[in-house]
Amino acid sequence: MISKKIYVQSKLKRNVFFVITWSVLYGSLNLYWLLLGTGYPFQNGDLDLFSAIITYLPAQVGGSLFVILCLFGLLVGVEIRRPKRMIPRWLILSYLWGTAFALILFVPDSSLIAAIAYAFLFKFDFNWQMLNQIICIIGALSFSFAALAFQRKIRNACEYCGRSDNEKPIFLARWGKFITYIAVLAPLPYAITRYAWSLGIPLGVDQNFLKDFSSSNPIHHIIEWTFGSLCIVGSILTLGLIQKWGERFPSWFPFIGGKKVPVLLAVIPATCVAIAVTSAGFVFTTSFIAVEFHLVSADGILVSQIWGAVGPMLFWIPWGVALGLATIAYYYRRRDKCCHCGRGVNRSISNNMQIFPS
Secondary structure (H helix, E strand, O other), X not given: OHHHHHHHHHHHHXXXXXXXXXXXXXXXXXXXXXXXXXXXXXXOOOOOOOOOHHHHOOHHHHHHHHHHHHHHHHHHHHXXXXXXXXXXXXXXXXXXXXXXXXXXXXXXXXXXXXXXXXXOOOOOOOOHHHHHHHHHHHHHHHHHHHHHHHHHHHOOOOOOOOOOOOOOOOHHHHHHHHHHHHHHHOOHHHXXXXXXXXXXXXXXXXXXXXXXXXXXXXXXXXXXXXXXXHHHHHHHHHHHHHOHHHOEOOXXXXXXXXXXXXXXXXXXXXXXXXXXXHHHHHHHHHHHHHHXXXXXXXXXXXXXXXXXXXXXXXXXXXXXXXXXXXXXXXXXXXXXXXXXXXXXXXOOOOOOOOOOOO
């Protein structure tokens, strides 16, 4: 029992250590950018409607906000590690979760999901701005993991698995299948639009728009087919989160047929896509609202046909959120007995497949 208690305590301390480390390093970077003004990643002089929210702030304002944010991260991290805390629990959790969501929604733009898609066309475009977005996403994950471990400690649950002696099924256990279907269907409007454009069908736009769009990008037919197909393939793979073949490779797979699918093989890619899609969807949605309410000028080829060009991306926030929740449900369903607290049972495919119809 003593060793288990040591393990449980070390989980929170380790996650808080990541928060403190990220806060010190990224806060120091922003302080350097504030003092010297070189290398600041959010102001590039070529802002457009689909830039991240933070990009619209002046460098001095944005840099100062990050310095303050990271300073609070350092203070909160030190406070959590103290035996007697002066800051209320709700305030600590509000800061941790709020910072995590802010780093995912307000910092990244559509470039990350675009880079993933263009990689399938063997076109790689990676720069310092994209690396900075990844650093912020890592920070968001660090803050969210610390918040989750802190919540578990508050309710006397295992900080590794979240189980407790009076454990109740989480809502994802009841709604996981429905949420997964949302994640499957949400990308289809975008895929249908891209297929239509590749065939020369002006779905949601006028013919002149499609002609101008084709002239500005001669290989757009290949790009549209690729992007649409990636959405369809993603939808099919998402179904694996609630299907038998998502837990055990089909028998016709060479070498690995019939073997269990490693949990992280599904969780890590799905999590990355969920974060990238949610971030891009937030940018597209805010841009759509800004144009519709005349908060910005409606100049540009895409903005002139906002409903057809950007409308399908309004489903991206539900897509990303649903995919993230479906991935969590998949992880919780497939996890084994906790090796730290001993709670839970060893999962067996044969007797724990109630989610699948017989």
